[in-house]
Amino acid sequence: MNLAQFPRRRYTTGSTPIQPLNRLSDLLGGPSLYIKRDDMLGLAGGGNKARKLEFLMADAIAQGADMVITCGAVQSNHCRLTLAAAVQEGLQCHLVIEERVPGSYRPDASGNNFLFHLMGVDGMTVVPPDTNMMLAMQEVAERLSRQGRRPYIIPGGGSNAIGATGYIACADELESQLFDEALNIDTVVCASGSGGTHAGLVAGFHGSNSRIPVVGINVRFPKEQQEDTIYRLASEAADRVGVLSVIPRENVVCFDEYVGPGYSLPTSEMVEAVNLVARLEGILLDPVYTGKAMAGLIGLIRQGYFTKSQRVLFLHTGGWPALFAYTDLFYADWARNQ
CATH class of the missing domain: 3.40.50.1100 (Rossmann fold)
Structure with a gap:
């Protein structure tokens, strides 16, 4: 290899x-x-998501993206690290958050949710349990593309x-x-x-x-x-x-x-x-x-x-x-x- x-x-x-x-x-x-x-x-x-993002972010940059979209649960480590990588690369980041446990999402929660905001997440969309997450990300990507953005979708967990x-x-x-x-x-x-x-x-x-x-x-x-x-x-x-x-x-x-x-x-x-x-x-x-x-x-x-x-x-x-x-x-x- x-x-x-x-x-x-x-x-x-x-x-x-x-x-x-x-x-x-x-x-x-x-x-x-x-x-x-x-x-x-x-x-x-x-x-662990940092290892995956080394290859995923390189692919996003190679494709000319100016922002990334990814998804995860309410306290997603993957979302935290994807946002951090985007910040380092000078790209915007939009997160699609699945409320897998009903009632578990709080916009003022601690943990990773706090870190999303601390690092300046550019947008968050919260969706209910069992949402088709790829479809939800594609809908966000289409909306942002109409605004002139060049989004790159990273699947859940990378x-x-x-x-x-x-x-x-x-x-x-x-x-x-x-x-x-x-x-x-x-x-x-x-x-x-x-x-x-x-x-x-x-x-x-x-x-x-x-x-x-x-x-x-x-x-x-x-x-x-x-x-x-x-x-x-x-x-x-x-x-x-x-x-x-x-x-x-x-x-x-x-x-x-x-x-x-x-x-x-x-x-x-x-x-x-x-x-x-x-x-x-x-x-x-x-x-x-x-x-x-x-x-x-x-x-x-x-x-x-x-x-x-x-x-x-x-x-x-x-x-x-x-x-x-x-x-x-x-x-x-x-x-x-x-």
């Missing part, structure tokens, strides 16, 4: 670090846990073949780090949402023949639906970068037992995971993605899915600014446990 052939903007200098999670590993009695800190990527507050290229590049970065550090990882675990991160890793590891398995912890959709999405996107991304062999369907593994009542809705396992990682490792997870993904990793360890002798790497996809929209939840949990 020659990834240098693809236009790319750079929002991060160097590689994100890999750290051992020694205290969490000891508490759980194994396996040996490690974390790749993609929460330390560039742009405002860090997170998850198309262009965006997933960012995590094919991450797979390459990770393999190089593991070699340099003489660290042999048995499995990578990540949150599986819009799919670009999970799919890019699957495509990247397959393309390099590293055979590192990737386990996705679903944050929204049922297992079969999510696995189909990841497989399709991984195949499209692999084809884009020139991977010649077909990705085996069994390379895509998802668990949906940790979604709870729905996307962004809290679970006791998520609260436990966020608290444990903060208090044992000093690392902040978010309630929507990494908190549920870590809850899934902990749950799989307790079920014996991973052996005590294995080495498992958790990909931290960022999102901690959303914590500030969930403070009441954590204060209530601490009060109950005093």
Whole structure:
């Protein structure tokens, strides 16, 4: 794979670090846990979408766009980072926000919503649950085009073949780090949402023949639906970068037992995971993605899915600014446990 052939903007200098999670590993009695800190990527507050946006923003600029349109949920990390990238590039940004949980949108909310306004978002359209988000973005694009703008649409989560290229590049970065550090990882675990991160890793590891398995912890959709999405996107991304062999369907593994009542809705396992990682490792997870993904990793360890002798790497996809929209939840949990 020659990834240098693809236009790319750079929002991060160097590689994100890999750290051992020694205290969490000891508490759980194994396996040996490690974390790749993609929460330390560039742009405002860090997170996995920065890798996708390096390729997506380069494509937008190459097409002569003067603004980007993207979408996400009420506390969307993707929207925050897309807006930050647009600000750096001198482009305008319009956000289409889906109120996936009825009544959850507040224009004066904290967390990412506050950051949208702090960074000077150029427009926001709030739509109800189950809206066709691509159609909603196209309607905004048509309206703005009539005003003389040149909009570029970025799909939710930046998850198309262009965006997933960012995590094919991450797979390459990770393999190089593991070699340099003489660290042999048995499995990578990540949150599986819009799919670009999970799919890019699957495509990247397959393309390099590293055979590192990737386990996705679903944050929204049922297992079969999510696995189909990841497989399709991984195949499209692999084809884009020139991977010649077909990705085996069994390379895509998802668990949906940790979604709870729905996307962004809290679970006791998520609260436990966020608290444990903060208090044992000093690392902040978010309630929507990494908190549920870590809850899934902990749950799989307790079920014996991973052996005590294995080495498992958790990909931290960022999102901690959303914590500030969930403070009441954590204060209530601490009060109950005093």
